[in-house]
Amino acid sequence: MNDKAALMPRRREAHPVPYWPDYKTSVTRSPSLPLLSMESTPSEETGPRFGHSLIGPLDNNLIVNYTGGKAPAVGERIRVHGRVLDETGRPVPQTLVEIWQANAGGRYRHIKDTYFAPLDPNFGGCGRTLTDADGFYEFMTIRPGAYPWPNRANDWRPMHVHFSIFGHAFGQRLISQMYFEGDPLIDRCPIMATIRDRSQIERLVAPLDMQNSRAMDYLAYKFDIVLRGRRQTMFENKPEGM
Amino acid sequence: MTQPLEMLIETPSQTGGPYVHIGCIPSFAGVEGIYPEDLGLSPIAKGARGEAITVTGSIYDGTGWAMRDAMLESWQADAAGLHPGQQGADPNVSGFCRFAADKDSGEFTLKTVKPGPVMGRDGPLMAPHISLWIVARGINIGLNTRVYFDDEDNSADPLLARIEQRHRVDTLIAKTTGVGAYRFDVRLQGEGETVFLDL
Ligand SMILES: [Fe+3]
Numbered sequence: 001m002n003d004k005a006a007l008m009p010r011r012r013e014a015h016p017v018p019y020w021p022d023y024k025t026s027v028t029r030s031p032s033l034p035l036l037s038m039e040s041t042p043s044e045e046t047g048p049r050f051g052h053s054l055i056g057p058l059d060n061n062l063i064v065n066y067t068g069g070k071a072p073a074v075g076e077r078i079r080v081h082g083r084v085l086d087e088t089g090r091p092v093p094q095t096l097v098e099i100w101q102a103n104a105g106g107r108y109r110h111i112k113d114t115y116f117a118p119l120d121p122n123f124g125g126c127g128r129t130l131t132d133a134d135g136f137y138e139f140m141t142i143r144p145g146a147y148p149w150p151n152r153a154n155d156w157r158p159m160h161v162h163f164s165i166f167g168h169a170f171g172q173r174l175i176s177q178m179y180f181e182g183d184p185l186i187d188r189c190p191i192m193a194t195i196r197d198r199s200q201i202e203r204l205v206a207p208l209d210m211q212n213s214r215a216m217d218y219l220a221y222k223f224d225i226v227l228r229g230r231r232q233t234m235f236e237n238k239p240e241g242m
Numbered sequence: 243m244t245q246p247l248e249m250l251i252e253t254p255s256q257t258g259g260p261y262v263h264i265g266c267i268p269s270f271a272g273v274e275g276i277y278p279e280d281l282g283l284s285p286i287a288k289g290a291r292g293e294a295i296t297v298t299g300s301i302y303d304g305t306g307w308a309m310r311d312a313m314l315e316s317w318q319a320d321a322a323g324l325h326p327g328q329q330g331a332d333p334n335v336s337g338f339c340r341f342a343a344d345k346d347s348g349e350f351t352l353k354t355v356k357p358g359p360v361m362g363r364d365g366p367l368m369a370p371h372i373s374l375w376i377v378a379r380g381i382n383i384g385l386n387t388r389v390y391f392d393d394e395d396n397s398a399d400p401l402l403a404r405i406e407q408r409h410r411v412d413t414l415i416a417k418t419t420g421v422g423a424y425r426f427d428v429r430l431q432g433e434g435e436t437v438f439l440d441l
Contacts, residue, residue: 007441009440011251014251014252014254015254015382016254016256016382016383017382018383020382023257023380024380025380026257026380026382028303028304028307028380029309029378029379029380029381029430029431030380030381030382030430030431031385031430031431031435031436032304032432033437035438035439036401036437036441037439037440037441038400038401038404038439038440039363039441041360041362041363041368041400041401042325042363043325043360043368043373044373044386046326046327047317047338048336048337048338049326050281056277056278059276065276066273066276068275085250086250087251087252089249089250096281098265098266099265100261100264100265100266100268109264109271109272109273110260110261110263110271111272112261112311113260113261124268124273124275125264126264126265127276128277162256162258162262162265170317170373170375173315173375174252174253174255174384175255175256175257175262176253176255177256177259191256191257191382194257194382195254195256197254200251201254203251204253204256225253226250226253227252228252229249
């Protein structure tokens with residue numbers, strides 16, 4: 001594949017609408033004018049690359065990475081795993097995946113989180129890893145708790161893990177959230193509702209993956225991620241003068 | 243019926259939320275000790291070629307409030323217009339930086355070197371620019387824009403040329419405030435709304 005090929009245009013209808021009054025903060029933070037569209041350029045087709053030297057041995061294990069392996073976090077032990085692919089179905093190898101989440105009680109280790117669920121002294125709340133040659137990644141963590149948030153009178157976030165993915169091009173940059181199969185709060189969440197396409201909502205809901213769970217240890221959830229692809233480039237090299 | 247195209251669809255974006263810093267710049271967020279340091283602290287290392295510059299600004303919401311919780315990423319070419327990874331690129335320019343609006347003032351600062359003009363796609367050179375990506379609570383899909391410079395020749399830039407309402411070009415131009423110092427404010431909405439990009 002040609003790393004200089006143009007990125008496929010983003011299918012904006014597959015993404016959340018920027019302005020959604022039920023998600024109150026979006027009202028003043030969504031552009032009101034149309035975006036300026038153009039074919040991608042080298043500024044979007046290139047992007048930062050990260051090597052294995054960046055990643056520490058515990059970075060993808062949120063159960064123990066905050067204490068350096070000394071004491072495990074409280075909560076239901078889970079494994080979150082999947083592949084990063086592009087729109088053409090090709091794996092995206094060696095790309096950085098970062099996650100962050102609340103603890104088992106639904107509390108973030110953050111000065112602005114004032115929810116009275118307790119902090120877990122053994123849980124920091126972030127992790128990172130690089131995909132392997134076939135685009136696979138995995139994390140060990142605990143199931144995050146649902147939490148209330150100030151929006152409408154009584155809004156709760158479903159259990160979720162935040163994801164940040166780089167890809168190989170700055171134009172592929174993506175932040176999203178993974179939800180858990182069967183959570184009744186998903187359909188009540190105004191942030192989920194910013195995605196108007198039901199099938200796209202479902203793509204953020206990780207199924208329980210019993211086959212990859214481990215007896216007496218952890219449940220697994222599978223979460224595949226698709227990034228923008230690049231156009232096929234067979235006719236890209238125009239002869240002189242055309 | 244036709245043959246299927248068999249294309250996948252991009253995973254939908256979701257807001258980075260109020261705690262995006264925990265995941266991306268945990269030390270800044272006060273979550274210390276998991277990583278040795280935050281990723282993308284500087285886009286340059288000692289010895290980077292070119293003119294050292296500082297870009298300072300704020301991101302204003304639709305009410306004119308400088309947002310305290312935004313996180314930004316920048317990506318740029320080196321002083322010769324080559325992106326990191328390209329042959330001959332300056333080894334001391336990683337080109338990538340992560341930074342955040344200040345928790346009290348809402349102001350961000352990017353210290354880097356000024357990029358050179360970058361080869362466009364089948365077209366004229368692009369004027370020197372830095373790509374910006376902005377995420378925050380209330381932003382459902384990250385916002386892309388570019389920082390150009392008021393002391394460069396931007397007249398032939400192919401992206402700026404596509405902006406029909408010429409007065410809006412100004413929203414992408416950082417203004418000189420001193421030697422190597424620029425101001426670049428972003429307005430998400432309303433009067434003087436920044437041009438955001440889909441490319
Ligand atoms: Fe959250």
